[in-house]
Amino acid sequence: MTKTGPVGVGFIGTGMISDTYLEHLTRFPDVRVLILGDLDESRAAAQAAKHGVPESGSAADVLAHPDVEIVVNLTIPAVHAEVASAAIAAGKNVWTEKPISVDRQSGIDLLAQAAAAGLRVGVAPDTVLGPGVQTARRAIARGDIGVPLSAQTVMQYAGPDIFHPNPEFLFARGAGPLFDMGPYYVTTLISIFGAVTRVGAVGSQARAIRTVLAGDRAGTEFAVEVPTHVNAIAQFDGGGVSQSVFSFDSPLARTGFVEITGTEGTLVVPDPNMFTGEVKITRAVSSVDAFRGETEWEIVPTTGVEAGRGLGVLDMARAIRSGGTHIATGELGYHVLDTLVSIDESVQTGAMVDVESTVADIPLVPEDWDPFAATIDAR
Structure with a gap:
């Protein structure tokens, strides 16, 4: 039987990031957050009470809920694919925090499982659906900087151990930094330049042991398993190129830096x-003033309704109802x-790596798209 009315949503994982998802999803009229689940059921109950969600319990309770159509998977990366697979096996669509998995094969298997079941998988980040990136993409599509040629991105700071109570x-x-923050930058670049075809990278690790600096566990030491500084270059299907820094090793914080240069x-x-x-x-000028840092900027008016995390879940919910x-x-x-x-493999081997997968061009969000509008019949 085809369901109607707002789409039912359940959460598995109610850690730090669940707050921002819940703040928005509980305000969007086209979805209903019905239940929160966590290994720590008391934490799920506390979040349910805080955000006015009617039920809470375990992950199994979420999967068994008859009215949940989308499971929001906010677990740790190591179990993203496992939890998403369980949701699909339970007949639920799934929105998972990034990355989709920690290895290629489990990601491939998850998509195959969803396709066989006729269910949807959505993957963060959904920040690219927001007015900021969408306004930038529309400017590029209009030809405001000519043909886009190259990009530079930087995400560097001292690392999440300075603020997260459980940063391990x-x-x-x-x-x-590559897998935690890289998806925001790489997804944005793909939405502008198209699929990535080839990458190269170098990386390093400042310290093999880190220390928790915040919360009740401050002073606890833990081992570092991955490079904490990565410099990467990428080539895109349409011919564009990019260079990126991803670092948890920099005392100088510089994040959110994305520049696209066109003709x-x-x-x-x-x-x-x-x-x-x-x-x-900023546009090319003939004056020597350009070399003295006297850059002239044109502000592009931002279009779209401001919201936050949960836009991807909402977009999936509306697509479920509309087909x-x-x-x-x-x-x-x-x-x-x-x-x-592939970037990580390049760090390990020192060789350029071809990216075997591809993806179709990412459509723009309609300019009149309003997350706070009720577009689904409430019946």
Whole structure:
């Protein structure tokens, strides 16, 4: 029987990031958050009470809930594929935090399982659906900087151990600056330049042992399993190229830096870890003043309704009811993973690596898309 009305949503994982998802998903009229589940059921209950969610319990309770159509998977990266697979086996569509998995094969298997079951997989980040990146993409599509040629991105700071009370998983396999923060930047670049075809990278690790610096566990030491600084270059299907820094080793914080250079100008994209921000363009000038840092900027007016995490879940929910295709698909999530794994392989081998997967061009969000509008019949 075809379901109608707002789409039922359940969460597995109610850690730090669940707050921002819940703040938005509980305000979107086209979805209903019905139940929260966690290994720590008391934490799930506390989050349910905080955000007005009617039920809480275990992961099994979420999977067994008859009205849950989308499971939001906010577990640690090492079990993303396992939890998503369990959701699909239970007959649920799944939205998973990035990355889709920590290795290629489990990502491939997950997409095959979903396809066989006729279910959907969506993968974070959904920041690319926000007004910031969308405004930048529309400017590029209009030809505001001519033909886009190259990009530079930087994400560097001292690392999440300075603020996270349980940072170990962010330095474990499937995380580190490349897999934790890389998806925001790589997804943004793919949405602008198309699929990645080839990558090269070098990496390093400042310290083999880190120390928790925040919370009740401050002073606890833990082992680092991954490179904590990566410099990567990429080539895209359409001919564009990029260079990127991903680092948890820098005392100088510099994050959210994305510049796209075209034949007629350079465009600054807002922080891809955020949903909005200022888009601005500078154009080529003949004056020597350009070499003295006297850059003239043109501000591009931001369009779209500001919201936050949960946009990808909402987009999937609306697509489930309409029969359309959601934007942040599992295929996009897998191509991002394949790119990140290829970068990691290049760090390990010192060789350029071809990215075997591909993905179709990522559509723009309609300009009149409003997450706070009720577009699904409430019956």
